[in-house]
Amino acid sequence: MKNSIYLDHAATSPIASEVIDVMARAMAEESGNASSIHTVGRSARKALDESRASLAAKLNAKPSEIIFTSGGTEADNMAIFGTAYARQKEGKHIITTAIEHHAVLHACEKLEKEGFTVTYLPVDQTGRIRAEQVKEALRDDTILVTIMYGNNEVGTIQPIAEIGAILKEHTATFHTDAVQAFGLEKMDVEALHVDLLSVSAHKINGPKGIGFLYAKTGVKLTNILYGGSQEKKRRAGTENVPAVIAFAKAAELAGQSSQQRMEQYYGFKNILIEQFQQANIDFHLNGHQTSVLPHVLNVTFPGTDVESFLINLDMAGVLVSSGSACTAGSIDPSHVLVAMYGQNAPELRSSIRFSFGLGLTDELVREAGKRTAEIVKRLTS
């Protein structure tokens, strides 16, 4: 098989070697439970607190506003169920969009079964909502607005700051799933006026199974896990100190390189587009073309069928996916593309997501573009 080129960094991105070093050392040296009051426990607590402060600073948040979780899914669930159950006496209406990650959508669907009402805002053909749509959907009983920062399948960025400004005039809690955007886009929770924000380490070259929910001081949240008093009684369970230390290291590295990586990833997009144009194959891009995450490029190749296309790409060493990781393993069409184009649109059968990250070079991306174009030619001839 040809050398593989990994272009699926939005699904997950490898751990940076510096992060592996830091995590290995932490696993050896910080063996304590951060809740223990003896020396070993206090050492773990100190390391945990330092990492918490470092991560909080990336968002202009306070350390006490960071609740560590097992990843983005738990952070989203904590935001949605936590708010719904804490505020259900004030109202039972929630606003979200049709293109959220399933960690948000399936949580909302569960709440509908429990008697909550959810408004799913439709998106335009670029996958974007207008802030005005939120304003129009707001009701007196709206307790939560949950809208993702950047979409994992097509990369479209939502007008979070504009929505935040609208919600200044309303009591609803505002949550954003920033799992794909954190580490690339500069984010300030004060400027965005968000109350809750989800982050996951494995998208930024940190370990899997660790993330956090930023929860603004005073925001009402009911616990979703019961047990010990960790995370100021907001999330029970012994903290994974080595993973948290590694997460902070990954965020530090991401912050230092964000500008340079953004430029590099826009360059990669252009390289792929050039390769497809030069090969004279039919294609079009999905998602917003300017309000977009730099590391995600979703492309439709008319006449291809996504399953055989993905298998052919894999055999040629081009590792991509058709959207969210779970959707890729099943025949369900992407709910994001359905929301953008409608139930029977050809895009649903013929779209591929390329996503960029650690270890890629112009040469590798060019080679991946060439191999992809060859396969498209073969499959559509």
Ligand SMILES: Cc1ncc(COP(=O)(O)O)c(C=O)c1O
């Ligand atoms: C936008 C978005 N939200 C949430 C998640 C879930 O994060 P995790 O894999 O850490 O549970 C993902 C991961 O694919 C994502 O892309």
